[in-house]
Amino acid sequence: MQFIDLKAQYAALRESIQVRMNAVLEHGQYIMGPEVAEMEAALAARVGVDHCISVASGTEALLIALMALDIGPGDEVITTPFTFAASAETIVLAGATPVFVDIEPDTCNIDAALIEAAITPRTRAIMPVSLYGQVADMAAINAIAAQHGLAVIEDAAQSFGATYQGRPSCGLSTFGATSFFPSKPLGCYGDGGALFTNDAALAQAAREIRVHGQSKRYHHSRIGVGGRMDTLQCAVVLAKLERFDWEIERRLALGDRYHQLLADLSLRRLVVRPDRDCVWAQYTVFVEQRAAVQAALQAAGIPTAIHYPIPLHHQPAYARFAPQEACPHAVRAAAQVLSLPMSADLSEADQDRIVAALRQAL
Structure with a gap:
């Protein structure tokens, strides 16, 4: 069993992907070819915003957003410690200081009720992460940001296709940033x-930054x-968009x-809060005896993953930004979360098998 079944997805889209990629190989515009602008227009329309700027990775998206906002040394950016390192990494790379705010224990997203207390005169932005595919409480976050004159960067690496109060993730704040990493x-x-x-x-600033700060050659x-972002990768995304609506429906149903x-x-x-949905980039549960349960599932042929086993303020690179005892909900979640196989091509039979194995392991 695959944790994320990319092979089944490719089998369903093989012809479209090959046609798209062959077109790039034929015209030879591997950097900033026509598929780049085509993908950007399609994604901007889908999200309902005026501008989509494709970039090399989700990490570059966050870094370029910070740079476009002229955030740097002496500035602070509020974010969550329960996320992949890129969220805080880019803040540090920009020269600013990450300020960690604890999560809601039931969603694992940043707790908006704790943000205002973390704001100082040096705060320039808030970077909520839409973890596991569910958008954070952006209405509350945007309201706090507006009151204090702050930018909001939604780290939507896991939530493209999700909605919040009827609006798409990535179109809810100053900047939305997403990733097209294969998973x-x-x-x-x-x-x-x-x-x-x-x-x-x-x-315009983001477009210039992504090409070494050039306004013209x-x-x-x-x-x-x-x-x-490479033209070939944009071609792959364009092919995958053909059945993306179906994939989102499947993720919600699964x-x-x-x-x-x-x-x-x-x-x-x-x-999952009633005013939003979750596209389940990872279907995640909380398990007390995680190591034993994970080992039992592995023995039953069920792959699992942990997103994420160590909160950022417990990581050596980021420990200086918050005391170890800070953010107790993030610490507890890191010790208990376990992600089960999830993709649009997961069959109900395999899902039954996963649940049966989990039931036995527990």
């Missing part, structure tokens, strides 16, 4: 990512990075089915 809800076959915004000036108007099948077991499940 994401919408993935390519390498690294890739995108930024979304309605602000024309920020969009060899005219460097700002500091930049080599942050372009997530609901997991919830129903696990309802009678003595383990906590993530809560």
Whole structure:
């Protein structure tokens, strides 16, 4: 069994992917070819924003957003410690300081009620992470940001395709940033990512930053990075968009089915708030004796993963930004979360097998 069944997805889309990739090989515009602008237009329309800027990865998306906002030394950015390192990594790379705020224990997203207390005169932005495919409480976060004159960058690496109060993830704040890493809800076959915004000036800044700060060829108007998304990867995303609506429907249905099948077991499940959905980049549960349960599932042929086993403020690279005892909900979640196989091509028979093995392991 595959943890994420990319082979089945490719089998369903093989012809479209090959046609798209062959077109790139024929025209030979491997950098900034026509598929780049085509993908950006399609994604901007899907999210409902004026601008989509494709970039080399989800990490580059976050870094370029921070750079476009001119966030740097002396500035602070509020984020969560319960996320992949890229969220805090980019803040540090920009020269700013990450300020960690604890999570909601039932969603694992940043607790908006704790953000205001973390704001200081040095705060420039808030970076919520839409973890596991569910958007954080963006209405509350945006309200706090507006009151204090702060930017909001949604780290939506795991939530492209999700909705919040009827609006798409990535189109809810100053910047939305997503990843097209192969395992994401919408993935390519390498690294890739995108930024979304309605602000024309920020969009222009991001476009310049991704090409080494060039406003025109060899005219460097700002500091930049080599942050372009390859044309071949954009071609893959365009092919995958053909059945993306179906994939989102399947993810929502499979997530609901997991919830129903696990309802009678003595383990906590993530809560999905009534004003949003979850595209289940990872279907994650909380397990007390995780190592033993994970070993039992492995013995039964069920692959699992842990997203994420160590909160960032317990990582050597980021420990200086918060005391060890900070963010207790994040610490507890890191010790208990366990992700089960999940993809749009997961069969109900395999899902039944997963749940039966989990029931036996517990």
